[in-house]
Amino acid sequence: MLTLKNITKRFGDRTIIDQLDLTVKDGEVLSIVGPSGAGKTTLLRCITGLEKVDEGEFLIDGQPFDPYTNRTNESVIGVVFQNFQLFPHLTVLQNITLAPTMVLKESEADAQANAQKLLERLDLGDHGDQYPYQLSGGQQQRVAIARALAMKPNVLCYDEPTSALDPNLRQEVEKLILGLKADGMTQIVVSHDLTFAENIADDMLRVEPNQSK
């Protein structure tokens, strides 16, 4: 379970997130929705440790942790970026095994076997030796998911998972997220697409642009 207590984030004198409390239960999908500029992505960047919060604390299963400085091998937050950010010079398999071998110190063989399992789970079993540029957008997204899952995260976060894809792939993404949910994955999804967000969510967080200065 991921808990946010009193999270506040400011850029200069603009308060983007104001004393937010939030709980994401294990195995659930939380959708964060709201108009552009409301701070959805900023919130996700705070949760994933890409931005430092000004106030408040994060708890995973009741244990405090700071995503911004967290370097331990537990309490991992995985991220699937809007434009995936695969490493273009590495094969699909290398993209997935890089962090497990270098950070988790898994053996090359273990990491490869695990990556292959993830790829097959995501219908990419034959694509391990290809490079990202050889894949479609939807395939690239699934590689990004596999890469994040290989680090065995407690929570998997998505930033606008439908925006870089063909509109008719939306249902595919829904299926994918619900499939991972069935496997027990806790997920946070930022989206401006309300229908999509409602279809996948157990819980919704609506963020509005903060008017208070």
Added chain:
Amino acid sequence: MHYILEILPSLLSGAGLTLQVFLWTLVGSLPLGLILSLGLISNIKPLQWLINFYVWLMRGTPLLLQLIVVFYGFPLIGIVFPRYEAALFAFILNYAAYFAEIFRGGLQSIDNGQYESARVLRLSYAQTIRKIVIPQVVKIVLPSVGNEVINLIKDSSLVYVIGLGDLLRAGNVATARDVTLIPLLLVGVIYLVLTAVTTFVLGRVEKHYSYWK
């Protein structure tokens, strides 16, 4: 023909020195340029100023002048280099400045998302630079580096000014002694062969990196 065979050994021995200066300059200036470029993109302002000053000095004065200063000027302040070492010292410092600027451009063209992607996978800064950034930068900067490499072959002829017997000097000596332009024509042919080989090698290296986009 007989005359050509007679002067060829001295020209080839001059070409040997040219190649030595060429290779050792690359061995020294490429890593040095890379380290300097990391300083240029760092957030440490004094370091940036220092390196920028260095680059300005090295690119802002003729290499010929730098050679003269190192060999004839430095002894005045108690630093004495033998001829060959003086040449390498000046060439490495000069070329490192050019390479630093080329690498800086390459480093800055890497999407910030690549760093963030590596960060959420919890790779360290050193791991990110080594495994994610440098392989991509190498591909980007290859054509510009290749240009400098070709330049270096010809720039190495400047060492004549401190009395080193390189290819051009060998040709000059023969021309002055035998009152004929044939040695200098041969010198031109040898330079062309050297640059042709280098161009070929650079082309192969670029081709090697074309497996990803």
